[in-house]
Amino acid sequence: MMPRFADPATADEALPLFLLEEGAVTEWAAQQADVARRWITASGFDGTLGRCLAVPGTDGAPAMALMGFGTRKQRARGRFHLAAAAAALPAGTYRIAGGLPADEAEQEALGWLLASYTFDTYRGAEAKRSSPLLIAPQGVDAPRLEVLAEAECMIRDLINTPANDMGPDALEAACLDLAHTHGASLSVVRGEDLIEQNYPLIHAVGRASSRAPRLIDMHWGEEGPLLTLVGKGVCFDTGGLNLKPGTSMGSMKKDMGGAANVLGLAHMIMALGLPLRLRVLIPAVENCVSANSFRPGDILTSRAGLTVEINNTDAEGRLVLADALTCGAEGAPDLMISMATLTGAARVAMGPDIAPVFTDDDALAGALAHIAPQVADPVWRMPFWDPYEADIEPGIADLDNAPNGGMGGAITAALFLRRFARAAPRYAHFDIYAWQAKAAPARPKGGLGQGPRALLGAIERVFDIA
Secondary structure, eight states: OOOOOOOGGGGGGSEEEEEEOTTOHHHHHHTSOHHHHHHHHHHTOOOOTTOEEEEEOTTSSEEEEEEEOOOHHHHTTSSOTTHHHHHHSOSSEEEEEEOOOGGGHHHHHHHHHHHTOOOOTTSOGGGOOOOOEEOOOTTSOHHHHHHHHHHHHHHHHHHHSOTTTSSHHHHHHHHHHHHHHHTOEEEEEETTHHHHTTOHHHHHHHTTSSSOOEEEEEEEOSSSOEEEEEEOEEEEEOOTTSOOOHHHHTTGGGGGHHHHHHHHHHHHHHHTTOSOEEEEEEEEEEEOOSTTOOOTTOEEEOTTSOEEEOSOTTOOHHHHHHHHHHHHHHTOOSEEEEEEOOOHHHHHHHTTTOEEEEESOHHHHHHHHHHTTTTTOOEEEEOOOGGGGGGGOOSSSSEESSOSSSSSHHHHHHHHHHHHHTTSSSEEEEEOOOEESSOBTTBOSEEOOOSHHHHHHHHHHHTTOO
């Protein structure tokens, strides 16, 4: 069930929810009825950020609810604080009766919606929880927030689904469902047809799996600028012959997080009816071990004609993206964006919360910097550092898929991708984590959207979409 706000017609029956900052509780409580004041005092409620309290009326039934809203400085150190109330309060319908600053309303209302997400596909009915409903706060764009929440839930579901149920075939099926929902068209190149139609790197990475590799190509919209989204769809990554250790392999169902995130962004764009021509390209593969696995030392020729020396079969994401980016650039997009769970170096540089974005486009980078904090979707610009270009040129071939040196790995990976996107006049690459390692408000442990909300607003700004 997708997250929704409560029907505003139920406002009269909804329980009032007051957000109280630290230091404001005593004065506010003094203005309440004796029963409420005594209950608040006895409970020791002091406005601590995230603490919730149901306050009974004279009949013993809940008459209102309180949530500690800390201080603005404390709230700036996190996001989605209202989600704590959505997780703690009993089922029912609530309305914000006071204390929510207008400039925080959109973010907090979205957090409430996202707090209802649970991945319970593989659990019994007894594990399912009824979430409290919120009447959308005054002044927020409720339909838009519901679309953003839908997209985030779809992203999380795709990433959280284990690889036995989310292989290239299932990822294709998910794309087909999305295309049917929005009236988009879909074509797929599979298996040996990848060789016939000149996608050799996608084929090489995915050929060892029993589930055929494929390139999924979705089109939507007939007017406006052409936006092409490319998402890494490695549904499971063993590392290939450069086999990962078991501790690293355990999370590799999330290696299609780039594909999930571009599909979430695509859903936002189509559901909101943005005046764009949209194209989504997803190379969907499994990087497996078999007698026909591609090998360290192989030299492969890409769709672009550039040769690539394989120095590590665990650097496969940039290979499948290379052919997809070449295909995307051939369509002459006005803007092309790639998203991928590509490098551990990006996590070392930015940690798990921040999605690095590489782009030479100052207007797009500026739009992202402006929008990202507003939509609680942190991104940070990183450089396409030209002096490192030599690091991805091994001498024996045009490019090296895993240069030695151990430094600047996120940058050299981005530079590798840029070689295949050069025909696109505007290009940005997101090296995302797509995973929440520790539960946080509105973000349970598991799959995560990183960048789509910021990108949606930035695309609207760059293309001057009202």
